[in-house]
Amino acid sequence: MIPRLKPDLTLKEILALFKSNRKDDIEQYELAFASLMGQSHAINFPYGRTGLIFLLKALGILNQEIICPAYTCVVVPHAIVKSGNEPVFVDSSDYDFNADWDQIEQATTDKTAALIVTSIFGHPANLDKLAEYKKRHPSVIILQDCAHSYAASWNGMSVQRAGVAAIFGSNISKIITSINGGMVTTDDAELAKKLIQLRQEHVTPPTLLNDIKRRVYLFAVWIAFSETVYGFVNAMERAGFLNKLTRYYDENLINMPNDFLLGATATQGRVGKIQCQRYNKIIADRRKIAIYYHDHLQGIGDFILPPMITGATYSHYVIRTAHRNELMSYALNHGIQLGQLIEYCIPEMAAYKHRPGSRIPCPVASSMARETINLPISIGGSIKKAAKIVKVLKSYASIQDEKSNPCLQAQ
Numbered sequence: 001m002i003p004r005l006k007p008d009l010t011l012k013e014i015l016a017l018f019k020s021n022r023k024d025d026i027e028q029y030e031l032a033f034a035s036l037m038g039q040s041h042a043i044n045f046p047y048g049r050t051g052l053i054f055l056l057k058a059l060g061i062l063n064q065e066i067i068c069p070a071y072t073c074v075v076v077p078h079a080i081v082k083s084g085n086e087p088v089f090v091d092s093s094d095y096d097f098n099a100d101w102d103q104i105e106q107a108t109t110d111k112t113a114a115l116i117v118t119s120i121f122g123h124p125a126n127l128d129k130l131a132e133y134k135k136r137h138p139s140v141i142i143l144q145d146c147a148h149s150y151a152a153s154w155n156g157m158s159v160q161r162a163g164v165a166a167i168f169g170s171n172i173s174k175i176i177t178s179i180n181g182g183m184v185t186t187d188d189a190e191l192a193k194k195l196i197q198l199r200q201e202h203v204t205p206p207t208l209l210n211d212i213k214r215r216v217y218l219f220a221v222w223i224a225f226s227e228t229v230y231g232f233v234n235a236m237e238r239a240g241f242l243n244k245l246t247r248y249y250d251e252n253l254i255n256m257p258n259d260f261l262l263g264a265t266a267t268q269g270r271v272g273k274i275q276c277q278r279y280n281k282i283i284a285d286r287r288k289i290a291i292y293y294h295d296h297l298q299g300i301g302d303f304i305l306p307p308m309i310t311g312a313t314y315s316h317y318v319i320r321t322a323h324r325n326e327l328m329s330y331a332l333n334h335g336i337q338l339g340q341l342i343e344y345c346i347p348e349m350a351a352y353k354h355r356p357g358s359r360i361p362c363p364v365a366s367s368m369a370r371e372t373i374n375l376p377i378s379i380g381g382s383i384k385k386a387a388k389i390v391k392v393l394k395s396y397a398s399i400q401d402e403k404s405n406p407c408l409q410a411q
């Protein structure tokens with residue numbers, strides 16, 4: 001079975017699991033990460049969300065409003081709330097899934113302390129619009145959420161550098177992984193110093209047992225995501241046996257995972273560094289597959305394809321369809337797992353709908369939550385696999401066409 005996502009791992013990362021720890025493994029990873037992002041500092045945190053909490057703290061933002069997309073990972077507003085601030089949600093653009101700039105403008109008030117610019121699915125945020133926004137609102141602090149985009153760029157400008165700081169997540173579903181973990185990058189030396197100090201004060205160093213568990217986890221992931229084994233893993237997932245590993249939110253709660261203050265192990269540093277070294281190849285493979293989908297899925301069924309934007313890094317290749325569930329089960333029966341990544345519009349969720357920051361209607365985000373589906377993109381640049389996926393999608397669409405147009409059946 002072709003899985004909906006797959007960490008891009010080689011034997012190098014797996015061998016790194018069996019090496020002994022060195023004191024500077026994490027530091028080496030941070031240096032490699034900062035250099036990859038073209039930034040002066042990269043500070044590792046247990047999660048991207050942990051990094052965001054401490055970033056807001058380090059910037060002295062408290063009891064303020066922070067604008068973020070309604071259509072993003074729910075852990076982002078969770079971190080804003082945990083930092084003592086209020087997330088204000090804005091609707092998405094139908095074009096690129098990112099927050100709509102007119103909506104951002106309307107949501108900005110004198111209570112707005114920061115804007116979290118998000119390049120969702122690796123579609124780079126429009127940095128020209130951001131520059132105009134900054135001119136109009138010089139006091140609003142710009143933070144970049146690059147958990148999906150990594151080094152995506154807009155007209156040659158890297159998104160992660162267009163703000164005071166950027167956050168990244170690096171669990172196994174991300175473009176590059178350090179088993180789990182997150183990073184904050186910045187060019188501001190003072191801010192970096194504060195972040196390191198906050199990490200020292202609040203993040204607990206991992207134990208030997210944590211290290212062993214994380215090594216075993218990545219090794220298990222490597223095996224579980226191989227095509228022969230994944231069918232079994234998927235069956236377990238559907239039977240609910242893996243809920244603890246795969247469910248990352250509870251509709252009713254604003255919470256953090258138990259280990260959100262547990263620091264990274266040296267092993268994670270070694271794996272992360274190797275992934276940084278392989279970044280260009282990983283991105284090239286993703287772009288190749290995105291282009292293939294784009295060229296071969298035009299005009300098929302009711303699919304709405306994502307935009308092809310130069311500089312996009314395609315953490316996900318997301319299409320929209322009114323028949324998501326049927327398509328997903330049809331594909332599964334043909335050996336392909338499609339994914340539903342963000343199947344919620346945050347201000348409509350039980351935990352958020354009565355909050356003051358959920359005051360703006362978000363109809364576009366709401367329909368995206370019902371319609372988006374992501375195709376496997378981390379398939380090692382294999383056109384053969386992409387062709388198989390396209391074939392299944394086309395055969396599904398032609399069955400739909402026949403159903404909706406019985407004359408075709410008679411021909």
Ligand SMILES: Cc1ncc(COP(=O)(O)O)c(C=O)c1O
Nearest residue numbers: 047048049073147169170181182
């Ligand atoms: C868009 C987005 N931002 C931020 C994060 C936070 O990353 P983490 O899971 O490491 O906290 C995620 C995580 O999945 C994400 O998808």
